[in-house]
Amino acid sequence: MKNILVTGGAGFIGSNYVNHILKERDDYFIVNLDKLTYAGNLANLSDLKNDTKHIFVKGDIGNRQLVTYLFEKYNIEYVINFAAESHVDRSILGSYEFYQTNVIGTNILLETARRFSVKKFLQISTDEVYGSLGSSGLFTESTPISPNSPYSSSKAGSDMMVQAFYHTYNMPVVITRCSNNYGPYQFPEKLIPLMIINALNNKQLPVYGDGMNVRDWIYVIDHNKAINLVFENGRAGEVYNIGASNEMPNIEIIKLILKKLDKPESLIKYVTDRLGHDRRYAIDSSKIQNELGWKPEFHFEEAINKTIDWYLANKDWWEKIISGEYQTYYDIQYGKAKVH
Ligand code: NAD
Ligand code: DAU
Secondary structure, three states: OEEEEEEOOOOHHHHHHHHHHHHHOOOEEEEEEEOOOOOOOHHHHHHHOOOOOEEEEEOOOOOHHHHHHHHHHHOOOEEEEOOOOOOHHHHHHOOHHHHHHHHHHHHHHHHHHHHOOOOEEEEEEEHHHHOOOOOOOOEOOOOOOOOOOHHHHHHHHHHHHHHHHHHHHOOOEEEEEEOEEEOOOOOOOOHHHHHHHHHHOOOOEEEEOOOOOEEEEEEHHHHHHHHHHHHHHOOOOOEEEEOOOOEEEHHHHHHHHHHHOOOOHHHEEEEOOOOOOOOEOOEOOHHHHHHHOOOOOOOHHHHHHHHHHHHHHOHHHHHHHHOOOHHHHHHHHHHOOOOO
């Protein structure tokens, strides 16, 4: 058995990972530590209720006593750190929690993992640490780190700390940097679920700036398969970029969602741009492809249909979310643009 501490496993990517990998691997025992912030949701893990290879613990990665207790109790040998404050717009509204969790929380995990001599520490990072691209070029693993938002600067800080633990202590760490994910269980503050849900509710779709910012989209299952290859075979001290070579301007995605839902483009509303909005992200994933044999399996057309179908079939899941604290956030974020 591999005893693995997975953090943030009740969020979007982490819950998809845990749900997926427990079906694929008989020898994984997962302790899932999640603070259940607004973004964490036990409903994402409902299929695992009777799975004896999964234990959920509600708690903070920044709680040193709790983290130490879990390492001792479950003889933790591996860590996969998904836990983070993950939304750029929220980091612009207030950044404290971002540095607290993404930097200090990661530090506590790393220090504890070092004391217990873990066999691998996998840090789930983001392409946003590289900053913004012009109209050409791709992020490679040697692109200089140049984050622009409070969120991405907190992720860059944790990446550099993780690398410092490799250089200083020879700790077996590895980092993945992925592009924009989409799929089931994504919290509806992010572009794709927000637009699907607003369109279903005949609400306006708020497009920042001119709608021509470009993101490089990957289906969450492809990301998670790449994560597991890196977890099992990635070399210590290395960074692996993950992306599906699927660049699209935001407005194109939004129009495609409207078309699939048979909703009018008059729902689109151009609003004030995000502060410091990165123009373009695009990933060169040749390292993970050549070294570990990964390649994306899902085409955008197929996976966006699956995603839309999931939101159509799981209204209960998102209706609970948007009727709670989400409404307050929505009013603060979009109220000034009068998007209702
Ligand atoms: P998410 O916001 O959906 O989930 C984050 C999870 O972490 C939540 O369940 C939350 O409760 C938990 N969490 C937050 N603070 C915590 C703390 N202090 N202690 C324990 N748990 C805590 O985020 P996501 O989109 O699933 O992203 C997961 C990871 O992947 C993040 O590290 C993010 O930076 C990275 N990432 C995300 C994307 C993307 O497109 N969503 C792309 C690349 C990388
Ligand atoms: O690139 C990886 C990153 O992708 C992850 O590290 C982050 O955790 C994740 O949130 C995501 O960041 P983005 O800022 O790119 O994602 P978001 O879904 O917030 O926005 C995608 C694009 O859509 C971006 O150009 C801003 C735009 N947008 C977003 C929202 C929420 C809008 O035009 N309107 C909106 O209401």
